Amino acid sequence: MKMNNVYYGKLIFELSKPGRVGYSLPKNELSGEYRMQEGIPAELLRKSELELPECDELTVVRHYTNMSNNNFGVDTGFYPLGSCTMKYNPKINEEIAAHRDFTALHPLQAVDSVQGALEVYYNLQCSLAEIAGMSEFTLNPFAGAHGELTGLMVIRSYHMSRGDDKRTKIIIPDSAHGTNPASSAVCGLDVVEVKSRPDGTVDVDALKPLLDDTVAGMMMTNPNTLGLFEHNIAEIAKLVHACGGLMYYDGANLNPMLGKCRPGDLGFDVMHINLHKTFSTPHGGGGPGSGPVGVRAGLEKFLPNPRVVRHEGTDEDGNPIKPEFTIDFGDDALGSISGFLGNFAVQMRAYTYILSLGHENIKMVGPLATLNANYIKESLKDDYELPIPTVCKHEFVFNGLKDKSTGVTTMDVAKRLLDYGFHAPTIYFPLLFHEALMIEPCENESKETLDSFIAVMHKIAQEAKDDPELVKGAPHTTPVRRLDDTQAALHPVVTYKELTAK
Amino acid sequence: MWRGLAARLARATCKAAGPQSINLKDNMYKYFPHTQGDIQSMLKTCGMSSLDDLYSDIPEELQLKREYALPDAMSEIEVRKFFDQLGEKNQTLKCMIGAGCYDHYSPAVVQNLVERSEFLTSYTPYQAEISQGTLQYIFEYQSMMAELTGMEVSNASMYDGCTATAEAMMMACAASRKRNKVLVSATLNPIVTRVVMTYAKFHGVQVETIAERDGVTDKADFEAKVAADDVAGVIVAAPNFYGIVEDYTGWADTCHQHKTLFIINSVASALGVLKSPGEWGADIAVGDGQSLGIPMNFGGPYVGYMCTSKKLIRKMPGRIVGETRDLDGKRTFVLTLQAREQHIRREKATSNICSNESLMALYITVYLALMGKKGLQEVNQLSYSGAHYLADRLTDNPHFTMRYPGKPFLNEFVVTVDGDINELQRQLREAQGVQFGLKIAPDELLLCVTETISKEDIDNAVELCNQVIEREEIENE
Numbered sequence: 001m002k003m004n005n006v007y008y009g010k011l012i013f014e015l016s017k018p019g020r021v022g023y024s025l026p027k028n029e030l031s032g033e034y035r036m037q038e039g040i041p042a043e044l045l046r047k048s049e050l051e052l053p054e055c056d057e058l059t060v061v062r063h064y065t066n067m068s069n070n071n072f073g074v075d076t077g078f079y080p081l082g083s084c085t086m087k088y089n090p091k092i093n094e095e096i097a098a099h100r101d102f103t104a105l106h107p108l109q110a111v112d113s114v115q116g117a118l119e120v121y122y123n124l125q126c127s128l129a130e131i132a133g134m135s136e137f138t139l140n141p142f143a144g145a146h147g148e149l150t151g152l153m154v155i156r157s158y159h160m161s162r163g164d165d166k167r168t169k170i171i172i173p174d175s176a177h178g179t180n181p182a183s184s185a186v187c188g189l190d191v192v193e194v195k196s197r198p199d200g201t202v203d204v205d206a207l208k209p210l211l212d213d214t215v216a217g218m219m220m221t222n223p224n225t226l227g228l229f230e231h232n233i234a235e236i237a238k239l240v241h242a243c244g245g246l247m248y249y250d251g252a253n254l255n256p257m258l259g260k261c262r263p264g265d266l267g268f269d270v271m272h273i274n275l276h277k278t279f280s281t282p283h284g285g286g287g288p289g290s291g292p293v294g295v296r297a298g299l300e301k302f303l304p305n306p307r308v309v310r311h312e313g314t315d316e317d318g319n320p321i322k323p324e325f326t327i328d329f330g331d332d333a334l335g336s337i338s339g340f341l342g343n344f345a346v347q348m349r350a351y352t353y354i355l356s357l358g359h360e361n362i363k364m365v366g367p368l369a370t371l372n373a374n375y376i377k378e379s380l381k382d383d384y385e386l387p388i389p390t391v392c393k394h395e396f397v398f399n400g401l402k403d404k405s406t407g408v409t410t411m412d413v414a415k416r417l418l419d420y421g422f423h424a425p426t427i428y429f430p431l432l433f434h435e436a437l438m439i440e441p442c443e444n445e446s447k448e449t450l451d452s453f454i455a456v457m458h459k460i461a462q463e464a465k466d467d468p469e470l471v472k473g474a475p476h477t478t479p480v481r482r483l484d485d486t487q488a489a490l491h492p493v494v495t496y497k498e499l500t501a502k
Numbered sequence: 503m504w505r506g507l508a509a510r511l512a513r514a515t516c517k518a519a520g521p522q523s524i525n526l527k528d529n530m531y532k533y534f535p536h537t538q539g540d541i542q543s544m545l546k547t548c549g550m551s552s553l554d555d556l557y558s559d560i561p562e563e564l565q566l567k568r569e570y571a572l573p574d575a576m577s578e579i580e581v582r583k584f585f586d587q588l589g590e591k592n593q594t595l596k597c598m599i600g601a602g603c604y605d606h607y608s609p610a611v612v613q614n615l616v617e618r619s620e621f622l623t624s625y626t627p628y629q630a631e632i633s634q635g636t637l638q639y640i641f642e643y644q645s646m647m648a649e650l651t652g653m654e655v656s657n658a659s660m661y662d663g664c665t666a667t668a669e670a671m672m673m674a675c676a677a678s679r680k681r682n683k684v685l686v687s688a689t690l691n692p693i694v695t696r697v698v699m700t701y702a703k704f705h706g707v708q709v710e711t712i713a714e715r716d717g718v719t720d721k722a723d724f725e726a727k728v729a730a731d732d733v734a735g736v737i738v739a740a741p742n743f744y745g746i747v748e749d750y751t752g753w754a755d756t757c758h759q760h761k762t763l764f765i766i767n768s769v770a771s772a773l774g775v776l777k778s779p780g781e782w783g784a785d786i787a788v789g790d791g792q793s794l795g796i797p798m799n800f801g802g803p804y805v806g807y808m809c810t811s812k813k814l815i816r817k818m819p820g821r822i823v824g825e826t827r828d829l830d831g832k833r834t835f836v837l838t839l840q841a842r843e844q845h846i847r848r849e850k851a852t853s854n855i856c857s858n859e860s861l862m863a864l865y866i867t868v869y870l871a872l873m874g875k876k877g878l879q880e881v882n883q884l885s886y887s888g889a890h891y892l893a894d895r896l897t898d899n900p901h902f903t904m905r906y907p908g909k910p911f912l913n914e915f916v917v918t919v920d921g922d923i924n925e926l927q928r929q930l931r932e933a934q935g936v937q938f939g940l941k942i943a944p945d946e947l948l949l950c951v952t953e954t955i956s957k958e959d960i961d962n963a964v965e966l967c968n969q970v971i972e973r974e975e976i977e978n979e
Binding site: 011024030034081127131191352379481483489 | 511512531533534535536540541543544545547548549550553555556557558559560561564565566569570571572573574575576578581582584585586588589590591592593594595597599601602603605607609611613614615617618619620621622623624625626627629630631632633634635636638639640641642644645646648649650652654655656658659661662663664665672693694696697699700701703704705706747749751773774775776777778780781790797798799800801802803805815821822823824825826827828829830832833834836838839840841843844845846847848849850851853854855856857858859860861862864867868870871872873874875876877878879880881882883884886887888890891910912927928931937940953956957
């Protein structure tokens with residue numbers, strides 16, 4: 001295991017000593033003249049003591065460094081977390097995103113003084129449109145689920161603009177990510193679930209009776225959450241369009257499509273992309289992400305405000321129009337879903353990634369990710385139950401160990417992988433299989449890495465037969481062992497104050 | 503059509519190449535470790551002969567049969583040069599502007615620790631045994647935010663202050679069960695209100711505005727509207743958009759008499775010195791945490807905070823980290839109360855939020871660990887001093903008058919300008935590299951000072967203001 005397996009476990013509050021400071025500020029040249037306590041009435045000021053830690057700089061540095069040693073990232077080791085696309089986060093992206101000419105910009109400063117930043121936004125949205133086969137993107141949504149919500153708002157705005165108010169249903173396959181139905185509910189839509197066939201793809205016959213003039217649209221992930229390409233997509237899109245609905249593409253699984261297929265060419269009208277998946281920006285322990293939303297031609301005016309608009313051409317004197325880029329509040333059919341222009345520093349990383357790879361390397365992302373997934377699948381199918389034995393895309397799902405007699409569950413296998421220095425796959429999702437184990441190896445992983453993972457998976461299958469208790473008790477070598485989730489939820493202790501009051 | 507798309511890219515050349523099939527070039531690429539030999543041997547394991555075979559399940563007519571109209575690959579040297587040149591088209595300015603984003607000092611340690619790849623490149627901490635780093639800092643973050651807001655509990659973060667406020671609105675409606683009306687003060691930052699209104703429109707929430715009176719929320723209008731007994735929540739700001747510190751004495755009680763939740767939106771840094779939402783009796787405290795050590799980043803990423811009472815914890819959206827024990831009895835931390843969340847409850851979840859802004863919460867955690875109680879007070883005092891000094895010096899010139907005289911403010915205030923604001927801002931930007939406030943009305947300027955602005959900066963800016971406005975007067979005569 002490459003991660004430090006000595007548990008650190010202290011809290012910053014426990015390192016505090018009254019009087020210590022970890023900052024330096026200029027001395028107040030005006031303190032004699034302007035005192036807060038004199039200028040603001042006492043009843044508007046804080047009375048309770050602010051119980052924040054008091055620490056010197058080195059104590060803080062060591063504390064968080066030690067804490068980080070108990071964390072596993074893509075830089076630590078193989079992270080085959082299905083549906084999460086844990087690809088390598090290039091270092092050049094971080095360097096560029098930290099460029100002070102961009103990080104020090106205030107979002108409301110004069111538009112003439114942010115032309116470079118607006119060009120990044122504009123060119124990234126054009127690049128995404130080309131890759132996805134859409135007409136235009138907004139980069140304002142902050143994450144995938146936020147993109148879904150925004151995309152659904154686009155769909156509703158489109159229907160409302162035509163006075164078609166009865167379209168309140170959204171069709172979602174039962175294998176969909178949980179955010180799909182949740183985003184629909186936030187958007188005020190009623191979820192209608194459509195069943196999957198035994199092979200995991202949408203059942204077109206089950207879909208047909210659901211289609212009528214109350215359908216706003218249908219959300220799909222393609223390839224779906226089993227890693228299978230929805231080969232009936234053209235027919236499905238045709239059916240949904242025929243009843244007046246729009247097709248929404250959940251871009252969580254876009255990675256295998258790079259170079260081979262564009263959602264816009266499959267009949268999708270609205271979609272989001274997770275820049276923190278397909279375009280290599282870091283997951284950051286759960287964010288910040290970025291969830292740009294694209295639309296096909298004709299739907300651009302339903303995108304949220306503000307927007308970055310490019311003004312080409314010349315003025316009457318033959319000089320280029322200035323400023324070239326402006327931040328506009330155009331057609332306000334939808335409204336705003338963010339204060340400013342989204343997670344700009346994440347957009348910087350994604351644009352750096354696209355420029356670094358260029359067209360000649362971006363097209364290799366999908367095929368290599370898909371090759372890696374199929375290689376693992378084929379190498380492990382004798383030990384693990386493969387419910388759908390066809391070619392997969394970037395990910396696939398095992399239904400636990402093939403030999404169910406040992407009592408070793410998917411949870412146990414996942415935890416045992418941690419002992420061997422691998423992150424666990426996604427487990428118990430999708431819900432179609434009881435022991436789902438969903439594996440996604442990204443294009444950056446070498447054959448050697450995959451081979452060592454495959455070897456360990458074989459070994460665990462053998463351990464399950466020889467010494468099932470060893471696997472059921474895993475992990476053994478991690479900083480901490482299995483945790484008591486039930487206790488945490490029964491009597492939640494969520495702050496240090498609660499902890500010390502206990 | 504794709505040629506058109508390529509042409510749309512500003513200053514980037516895209517090659518229009520012909521039909522493609524998947525062929526590894528002779529040159530390897532730094533992010534792809536696959537040699538030709540690796541590929542052949544892996545394909546063999548899969549019973550395939552070419553990479554194209556991996557896509558045999560996609561109908562031919564749906565496959566992309568050409569190159570992307572995107573620029574050629576750039577080396578790192580070229581990438582650096584590209585962004586250096588692009589950066590020159592920006593102008594980083596001294597910020598005398600706030601309005602929701604503040605140029606505060608952030609110690610060097612903050613950025614350095616946040617960039618540690620163990621934090622940066624990890625996923626949501628679902629595998630708790632190998633994610634104690636993330637789980638522990640989120641627990642610390644929750645503790646600090648609860649302390650700062652004076653509330654009992656905090657979630658692990660939301661996207662930004664705008665969406666956190668919209669989530670608070672939906673939470674209030676869900677908690678009330680039957681009510682779907684929310685009151686929003688006219689003094690709330692309009693950028694926040696705009697997002698709240700969008701969520702309300704689609705979520706089926708009716709939003710009514712509480713009128714503004716002399717820069718503060720009209721108490722009589724509030725009391726009249728909440729008395730209808732159909733209001734799920736009331737959203738106010740402290741400090742408000744104009745920088746004014748409003749007095750909400752008695753508001754929480756009035757809300758609670760009518761079974762309405764009281765929601766306060768605050769700039770996080772100000773909570774270090776101002777009466778906290780908890781002290782006001784609020785049920786939900788929300789806002790943006792950017793002011794606590796996060797770079798301005800041209801608008802994002804920031805982080806939304808949301809804190810509430812223990813009673814309402816199960817109605818709160820977003821992830822929550824709780825303390826527990828592992829099998830050996832060690833004190834550990836884990837994601838808890840997940841039954842509220844989308845991956846379990848799907849359409850019945852408290853929100854659709856999945857990814858949040860975890861790493862930005864780490865900025866705040868490290869920032870507050872360094873600043874402590876004293877640092878946050880000092881930052882606010884410095885900002886207060888600078889803002890009041892600017893207000894006094896500026897209004898020595900009769901063409902500048904305080905828009906809301908006598909109203910207490912922390913570090914933002916509105917002046918009425920008798921003169922051309924656009925010209926004033928342009929000259930300050932060009933001559934001194936200063937972003938001089940935000941124009942919020944044809945004759946009103948919202949100004950802000952933080953500890954990054956020195957007395958000299960203010961003196962210089964005021965001097966130029968006096969020149970510009972006087973010169974204009976002469977020109978007009």
